[in-house]
Amino acid sequence: MCLGLVSRFTIRILGLAFLMFFLAHIPSAFALTEEENNNIDLYQRLAPGVVNITSTIIEHDFFLNVIPRKGTGSGSVIDSRGYILTNNHVIGDGKLEVTLANGKKYTARLIGTDPDTDLAVVKIDAPKETLAVIPMGDSASLKVGQKAIAIGNPFGLGQTLTTGVVSSVGRTMRAENGTLVEDIIQTDASINPGNSGGPLIDSSGNLIGIATAIFSPTGASVGIGFAIPVNTAKRIVDELIAKGYYSYPFLGATLMNLFPDIAEALRLPVRMGAMVIETTPGGPADQGGLKGGNRKAQIGNNVVIVGGDVILSVNDVQVKDADGAIREIRKLHPGDKIQLGIVRWDGTSEKLTVTLGEKPRSVKSRQPKTGER
Amino acid sequence: MVLPFTFLFFASAFRGRVIAAFLLIYIAAAHSNVSALTPEEITTIRAYEKVAPSVVNITTHVCEAEFFFCAVPSIIGSGSGVVLKENGLIMTNSHVVAEARNIRVTTSDGRRLEARVISVDPDDDLALMKVDVGDKPLKAIVLGDSDTLRVGQRVLAVGNPFGLGQTLTSGIISMTGRTIKDQGRVFQNLIQTDAPINPGNSGGALINLDGELVGLCTAILSPTGSSIRIGFALPAARIKAAVPELMHPWHRIAGWVLAILLAVWVFRRIYRRQGRQYDEQTRDS
Numbered sequence: 001m002c003l004g005l006v007s008r009f010t011i012r013i014l015g016l017a018f019l020m021f022f023l024a025h026i027p028s029a030f031a032l033t034e035e036e037n038n039n040i041d042l043y044q045r046l047a048p049g050v051v052n053i054t055s056t057i058i059e060h061d062f063f064l065n066v067i068p069r070k071g072t073g074s075g076s077v078i079d080s081r082g083y084i085l086t087n088n089h090v091i092g093d094g095k096l097e098v099t100l101a102n103g104k105k106y107t108a109r110l111i112g113t114d115p116d117t118d119l120a121v122v123k124i125d126a127p128k129e130t131l132a133v134i135p136m137g138d139s140a141s142l143k144v145g146q147k148a149i150a151i152g153n154p155f156g157l158g159q160t161l162t163t164g165v166v167s168s169v170g171r172t173m174r175a176e177n178g179t180l181v182e183d184i185i186q187t188d189a190s191i192n193p194g195n196s197g198g199p200l201i202d203s204s205g206n207l208i209g210i211a212t213a214i215f216s217p218t219g220a221s222v223g224i225g226f227a228i229p230v231n232t233a234k235r236i237v238d239e240l241i242a243k244g245y246y247s248y249p250f251l252g253a254t255l256m257n258l259f260p261d262i263a264e265a266l267r268l269p270v271r272m273g274a275m276v277i278e279t280t281p282g283g284p285a286d287q288g289g290l291k292g293g294n295r296k297a298q299i300g301n302n303v304v305i306v307g308g309d310v311i312l313s314v315n316d317v318q319v320k321d322a323d324g325a326i327r328e329i330r331k332l333h334p335g336d337k338i339q340l341g342i343v344r345w346d347g348t349s350e351k352l353t354v355t356l357g358e359k360p361r362s363v364k365s366r367q368p369k370t371g372e373r
Numbered sequence: 374m375v376l377p378f379t380f381l382f383f384a385s386a387f388r389g390r391v392i393a394a395f396l397l398i399y400i401a402a403a404h405s406n407v408s409a410l411t412p413e414e415i416t417t418i419r420a421y422e423k424v425a426p427s428v429v430n431i432t433t434h435v436c437e438a439e440f441f442f443c444a445v446p447s448i449i450g451s452g453s454g455v456v457l458k459e460n461g462l463i464m465t466n467s468h469v470v471a472e473a474r475n476i477r478v479t480t481s482d483g484r485r486l487e488a489r490v491i492s493v494d495p496d497d498d499l500a501l502m503k504v505d506v507g508d509k510p511l512k513a514i515v516l517g518d519s520d521t522l523r524v525g526q527r528v529l530a531v532g533n534p535f536g537l538g539q540t541l542t543s544g545i546i547s548m549t550g551r552t553i554k555d556q557g558r559v560f561q562n563l564i565q566t567d568a569p570i571n572p573g574n575s576g577g578a579l580i581n582l583d584g585e586l587v588g589l590c591t592a593i594l595s596p597t598g599s600s601i602r603i604g605f606a607l608p609a610a611r612i613k614a615a616v617p618e619l620m621h622p623w624h625r626i627a628g629w630v631l632a633i634l635l636a637v638w639v640f641r642r643i644y645r646r647q648g649r650q651y652d653e654q655t656r657d658s
Contacts, residue, residue, distance in 0.1 A: 035413050144425075144541050145418035145529075146410055165417060165529075165543045188542040188569050204409045215535060222599040223542055223569020224534060 042149060042205050043161050048101045048132035049077040050198060052153040053086055053108070053122070057094035069094075074152035074198030075122065076134045076207060083241060085233060086197030087212055088113045088120045089176060098124045100131075101159055112240030116179040116248065117232055118212055120197075121240045134199055137206025139185065139229035142169050148187040150211050150225070152198030164189030164223075173213060173226055180323050183229045185209045191225030200227040249332050250359035252283020253290055255322035258310055265299045266306055269347050274325040276308035288354030290340065306345075313341035334358035416582050420529060421541050423584030426481045427456045427514035428577060430533040431465060431488070433473035451536030453577030454478065454502065455586060457616065459510040461486075464612060465576030466591055467493045467500040478504050480511060481539060492622040494615060497607065498560065498591055501619040514578060517585025519608035522549055522564065530568040530590055530604070532577025544568030544602070553605060555592060563605040564588045570604030579606040586612075 032040070055071045073090030075098070077083070084098065096108040106124040113120040143166065150162045168186040175181050187200060191211045200209035209227030216222045236246040254277040263271050278292035279285045293305035313319060314328035315338055332338060333356070340352045410418070431452040452469030456462070463478065470476055476488040486504040493500045504511075523546065530542045544567040551563045566579060570590050579588035588606030595601045618625060 034411065038411055143410075143418045145421040145543075146414045147417075165541060167540045167542055168538065171538070186537070186540060188540075203411050203414055215537065217599050218597040222571055222597075223602070224537070224540070224571065 038147075038203055039149065039161070039163060042201060042203070043151070046132060046134055046199070046201060046205055047151060047159060047161075048130070049134040050101065050151040050159060051075045051077065051084055051124075052099040052156075052158065053084075053090055053197065054097045054099070054156075055090065055092040055094040056097065057092060070156075072153055072156035072194045073196045074194065074211070076197075076199040076210070077131045078121075078134065078136065078207075078237065079241075080128045080131055080133050082124045082126050082131065083111065084108070084122050084124065085210065085237065086120055086122060087210065087228075088115050088118045090197040091120045091122070096122055098122070100126065102130060104130065112244040112246075114236055114240060114246045115177050116175055116246075117181055117228060117236060118175045119210065119228065119233055119236065119240070121237060134201070134207045135205065136230050136234055137202055137204070137208045139169075139183065139208050139231045142166055142185065142202075142208060144168060147203045148185070148189050148208070148227075149201045149203075150187070150189040150191055150195060150198060151201065152191070152195035152211060154190070154192035154194040156194050160195075162190040164225075167224070171226065180326070181228060181232070182327070183232065185227045185229055187225050187227060188223040189225060190221040190223070191227075192221045193219065195225075206230075245361055247334050248359040249329055249334050249336065249356040250283070251285050251290075251329055251354065251356060252280035253285040253292065254278045255311070255325055256304070257321040257323075262299050262302075262304060263310075266297070267347075268310060268343060269349075270310060270312060270343055272320045273310040273312045273343070274319055274322040275306075275310050277305045278308070284354050284357040288340075288352050290342070290352060290354065291344070309342040309344055311340055311342050312349075315339055316341070329356065332356060417529065417543065420580060420582050420584040421531065424514060424531055424578055424580050424586070425539065426512040428481065428531045428539065429454045429456065429463060429511075430479040430536070430539065431469055431576065432477045432479070432536070433470060434475040434477075435472055449536075451533055451573040452575045453532035453573065453590070455514045455576070455578045455589065456511045457501075457513060459506075459513050461504040461506040461511060462491075462620075463488065463502045463504060464589065464616070465500050465502060466498050466589065467495050468498060469576045470500045470502065471495075476502065478502070482509075484509070492619045494619060496558065497611060497615055498558075499589070499607070499612065499615050499619060501616070515585045516609050516613055517581055517583065517587045519564065519587045519610045522546055522581075522587055522608075524548055527582055528566055528568055528587065529580050529582070530566070530570055530574060530577060531580065532570070532574035532590055534569075534571035534573040536573050540574075542569040547603070549608075551605060553592060553594070560592070560605070560607070562608060562611070563591070564608055566604050566606060567602040568604065569600040569602060570606075571600045572598065574604075585609075 053073045053075050057069045059067045059069050061067055075084040075086035078085045098106045098108045108122040108124045111121040111123050146166050148164050148166050154160050164187050167188050171184040171186050173181045173184045191214050195211045198211045199207050200211050202208045207230050211227045213226040215224040239246045255274040256277050258273045258275040260271045276292050291309050293308035295307050296303055297306045311325050317328050319325040336356050338354055343349050431454050433450040454463040454465035457464050470490050478486045478488045488502040488504045491501045491503055526546045534540055547565040547567050549564055551565045552561045570593050574590045577590045578586050581587050587609050590606050592605040594603040
């Protein structure tokens with residue numbers, strides 16, 4: 001009897017305890033949606049991997065007073081040794097200071113830059129345990145509509161999380177030196193000045209892009225942000241760390257888009273292709289027998305340098321314009337032999353074999369429409 | 374065919390390594406997060422993929438008279454539109470096609486088609502266009518129910534902001550039943566959303582997560598002219614109501630003509646009766 005009472009009492013106590021347990025825990029478990037928990041988890045996991053970068057340039061005013069000018073950006077830790085991936089335009093020429101999520105400041109060393117893709121790697125000597133490495137994902141399998149999270153330092157405010165979706169993939173963009181950057185990711189996660197160089201992350205916490213540019217008439221986010229795909233970064237980062245630069249293949253020819261109306265006016269047997277304007281004397285194209293233009297002609301409202309060869313294919317892949325030819329050549333490495341299918345000024349077609357050189361690092365494209373490789 | 378192969382496989386000296394490799398690949402696949410998407414993302418992706426072929430980009434050329442009254446066909450505007458019927462019937466905002474001389478529609482599969490405006494309703498800011506689709510029909514959008522929308526519900530906007538090309542933006546319904554005034558016109562019962570809507574999104578689709586059209590992106594409130602996340606969309610109910618009228622604009626004209634005829638007839642009867650009474654009165658006196 002007594003035992004029975006005790007057991008009933010125990011059962012009640014236990015029941016009450018269970019009830020209290022559930023009352024205490026169910027609301028907190030259900031108060032946040034799965035989506036919110038995902039965001040919170042990602043932020044807590046990856047925030048230590050996102051750094052704020054301040055670049056200070058010392059300038060002098062008219063009376064030679066020293067004026068430090070600061071630019072801010074963001075970066076993501078890609079290696080536990082302290083390598084940080086960011087944008088080339090964040091680095092500038094100044095002294096670099098990196099602030100970690102825990103507030104500690106480090107002086108950073110520039111490791112390598114690639115102005116063609118607007119990427120750069122800097123290094124800090126921070127202890128391993130204070131850094132969280134952001135794993136690199138795959139930007140080729142991205143789908144429009146999937147979540148995109150940006151962590152960065154907008155307007156120098158400090159670490160900020162913004163969310164959105166992938167708005168579009170495969171956009172193209174010109175880097176500051178006029179080079180075409182492809183497969184750009186567009187997102188509606190708010191990206192503002194200062195977010196540059198920061199990571200764009202998917203819902204699994206993998207780096208999918210490097211927030212680089214925005215489209216905006218006002219200078220602040222209007223819901224259209226662009227990120228350089230991580231696959232581009234993966235291709236060049238190791239070489240940036242090892243050598244300080246990425247060696248692009250070099251053809252040594254300035255190319256121009258051949259439009260149908262120009263081709264018609266020049267009585268060429270083709271309609272589309274990459275027309276050679278000039279070749280670098282002694283460069284790979286020159287040695288391979290590719291000929292540049294030698295006279296000027298006015299076609300419509302444009303003055304065009306004509307007389308050069310027209311590239312129709314690179315390694316048997318058809319190219320429609322200068323960017324197409326550059327895209328094909330970019331896939332290769334310095335030292336590779338390529339076969340160019342060309343049409344000469346007099347209409348004869350030919351196949352040339354050219355050994356690609358290494359792009360001189362000071363060469364910059366002169367015009368947006370004209371690529372010099 | 375299979376049997377000898379399996380036999381060979383199990384007999385081969387490398388089977389241990391092969392099995393180990395397969396196991397490793399399996400484990401790696403099970404633990405990799407590369408393609409793991411949340412249910413929310415899968416819903417969004419599916420909704421976008423459902424409507425993407427039904428949203429078109431619109432480019433307009435406006436003829437402007439320059440100082441010496443020579444026509445300069447230079448100004449290019451951009452907008453969006455939704456496909457209502459597979460035969461190429463496209464709905465957009467009337468302000469997208471207003472004063473446009475040359476309207477070109479780019480479909481999501483990359484075709485460029487000339488569009489012809491069928492009718493315009495500036496009061497509702499709606500316009501109906503027709504493109505010649507040839508033998509490849511477009512995919513028509515599914516019209517949803519805009520009356521059951523609730524504030525806080527997720528919506529997606531698909532359009533062509535600043536002429537960049539097809540773009541998806543996401544947000545929620547900020548409010549329903551908004552009334553806004555624009556240049557003397559009053560638009561009632563609009564949907565307000567915080568999905569970024571920019572110039573060029575006009576005429577684009579606002580969809581729910583089932584991929585159904587709930588609104589047509591029409592206006593924004595902004596001191597700068599670009600999105601500050603206050604956008605307005607015409608509800609789908611308005612579109613449903615306007616389509617028959619826009620498709621047969623002569624119905625409205627016929628209605629007016631009939632009404633005028635009726636009025637004339639009524640007035641004539643009244644005056645004739647009055648005239649007769651007057652005549653009778655004068656004859657009596």
